[in-house]
């Protein structure tokens with residue numbers, strides 16, 4: 797499968813890793829939109845939030861259990877935003893589910 801994030805998980809494409817366990821990988825976004833911009837992805841290929849179902853949703857709980865630890869380790873003491881873009885209207889560019897953790901400054905109120 798031609799998926800850039802699966803290749804990052806395999807190590808075929810390098811990443812600046814922030815956290816890893818058996819379920820997920822977190823790495824710094826190559827084009828950061830905030831002082832801290834980390835992506836958290838399941839190791840299982842799920843195309844988007846629209847592909848979450850009863851069979852694969854346990855990893856989503858694991859990711860949300862890890863997010864506070866990842867944010868704290870990145871120094872996000874004053875809050876942060878967690879975003880997932882799903883589909884064309886949300887401008888999802890990589891079709892492997894990922895959660896953006898963004899912070900390190902006061903983020904714009906307008907989400908579009």
Ligand code: AMP
Nearest residue numbers: 800811824825826827881887888889890
């Ligand atoms: P989205 O628009 O929600 O699909 O977000 C995809 C994100 O992946 C963007 O913020 C990109 O900057 C980021 N990205 C794409 N390729 C890489 C890569 N090789 N390493 C790190 N981040 C990447």
Ligand code: ZN
Nearest residue numbers: 799802841892
């Ligand atoms: Zn993938």
